[in-house]
Amino acid sequence: MTRLLFTTVLLNALFLALLMPYYPWIPWIAAEAVLLCGLFAILPDGTGKRLCAAVVGGLYGMLAFFALSDLVVRESLGRPFNLYLELGVAGPVFDQMHGNLGIPLSLTLVALLLATFLGLAICVSRLLLRTGSGVPRGAAMTLTALGVVTLGISLISQPFAGLSAARTAAHQVRLAIDTHQSTASFRQHLEDNSAAVQSTPLAGLGETDVILGFIESYGISAVADTRYGPLIRPRLTQMEQTLADAGLHIVTGRLRSPVQGGQSWLAHTTLLSGQWIDTQLDYDIFLASDYPTLIDDLGATGHDTVAVMPAITSDWPEGRAFGYNRIYHSTTMDYRGPALNWVTMPDQYTWSWFQRQIRERADHTPVFAEVALISSHAPWVPILPVLDDWDSIGDGETFNRWKGAGEAPASLWRDPERVRDHYARSLDYALNVATEYAKRHVDNKTLLVLTGDHQAAPLITGDDASRDVIVHVISADPTMLAPFVGGGDQEGLRGFRWGAHPHSDQQGPSMASFRPFLHQAYSPPRIPVKISASDTIEK
Known part of the structure; x- marks a missing residue:
């Protein structure tokens, strides 16, 4: 039981860290962390559980990359990180890195970042796998119910509980949709005017x-x-x-x-x-x-x-x-x-x-x-x-x-x-x-x-x-x-x-x-x- 409590607290901290770009708005509880701990405590040990833990860990590593990138882009470009856009400027970003730091240091930094996100993914995966062993089923069910309640509270009282992973993912989806729509509008504007506008x-x-x-x-x-x-x-x-x-x-x-x-x-x-x-x-x-x-x-x-x-x-x-x-x-x-x-x-x-x-x-x-x-x-x-x-x-x-x-x-x-x-x-x-x-x-x-x-x-x-x-x-x-x-x-x-x-x-x-x-x-x-x-x- 103590291990389950410790794992839940640690996962809660990791999931709340995804909200660092929104500081000082950070709630006390990440609803997904509590719910995931309860669900994985119920799941029987085996290949299925390990596969689910690996998927969740991989998703967390990707969201952690989004969160850190958001912090960096906000400080350097004065706008949120937008995956839909950033893929097109990855080359110029690396060019500037090696221009300032040199190629060896730039490659080392990229490798360290990749290792960090991979390490976070593995950490979350292993923490979830630790939740089941030796935990009474009643305690697991109680924690799952608490996760569901916390999920509901997060929709009502965000200062107390919030959806960290869901918010990070939804933010990228929303930015992608908005960017696609504005880009389509700009393309149409140019098509409508290019023939009529002359030098x-x-x-x-x-x-x-x-x-x-x-x-x-x-x-x-x-x-x-x-x-x-x-x-x-x-x-x-x-x-x-x-x-x-x-x-x-x-x-x-x-x-x-x-x-x-x-x-x-x-x-x-x-x-x-x-x-x-x-x-x-x-x-x-x-x-x-x-x-x-x-x-x-x-x-x-x-x-x-x-x-x-x-x-x-x-x-x-x-x-x-x-x-x-x-x-x-x-x-x-x-x-x-x-x-x-x-x-x-x-x-x-x-x-x-x-x-x-x-x-x-x-x-x-x-x-x-x-x-x-x-x-x-x-x-x-x-x-x-x-x-x-x-x-x-x-x-x-x-x-x-x-x-x-x-x-x-x-x-x-x-x-x-x-x-x-x-x-x-x-x-x-x-x-x-x-x-x-x-x-x-x-x-x-x-x-x-x-x-x-x-x-x-x-x-x-x-x-x-x-x-x-x-x-x-x-x-x-x-x-x-x-x-x-x-x-x-x-x-x-x-x-x-x-x-x-x-x-x-x-x-x-x-x-x-x-x-x-x-x-x-x-x-x-x-x-x-x-x-x-x-x-x-x-x-």
């Missing part, structure tokens, strides 16, 4: 280089969070002054990203397409459609469309589906410096290479370039200085002096406070480099858009942070920027204003609104608007 030439940008730079993890928390604002807000003030001294103008606003913490390609596609794309399934559906994007718009305008993707380390068939004229990635950018953990090359090299190899060779053809800026990507170590002599960058060998600099990511990430400090410093570096590039190479025939792709993970921002990212638009021609802030009979992009500082208390529109806004602002011939110097300093 739209942006005549107002016809002679302008349009550069779209995605700054990794540059979210609104960089200025709104008291842990990061004291470093980043002065950087933005200096950015504004540096640009003004160089005869440049800047407007700044916010856009709401479809993702947080990762899956940057969903944010990129949302902004380029004007469609809200927040799942891998929607992304795959979009790529298979003929729906046009900003790439097609500017291609129709006469631009040479280029993608500069230093984080891509292998073949990228998805990139070809976007229709760029040319795609450059880490192995085709002539970099001879060291990799910096996950970051294949520093932003300063990316900007330098882009200017030398793309813009200076454009032969008077305007360029549209999507440039991925990855120095502010986790693990945020090491943090490099900005080199004053851009001419010395060359093929990047000058960065070899920082090979192996900084501590190992596995060491840094043991201390969340130091991780947050490195995050802020990496953003400071990315903004500093982008400012220096603009000072040197942006003119009145350039529209430089610097935007975050998403907020950093909840570990950095907190669980309830806005999903807005910061957007800067820079040019030497202030009339090029006037449509963003509006004026007269023009309607700007909500929340944008002159200067480098975004509104701290005004939510931004969706990233999907960016392409339609460009259509509105630049499709007809642009009418010059006289801008006074005082207009560009508004805060």
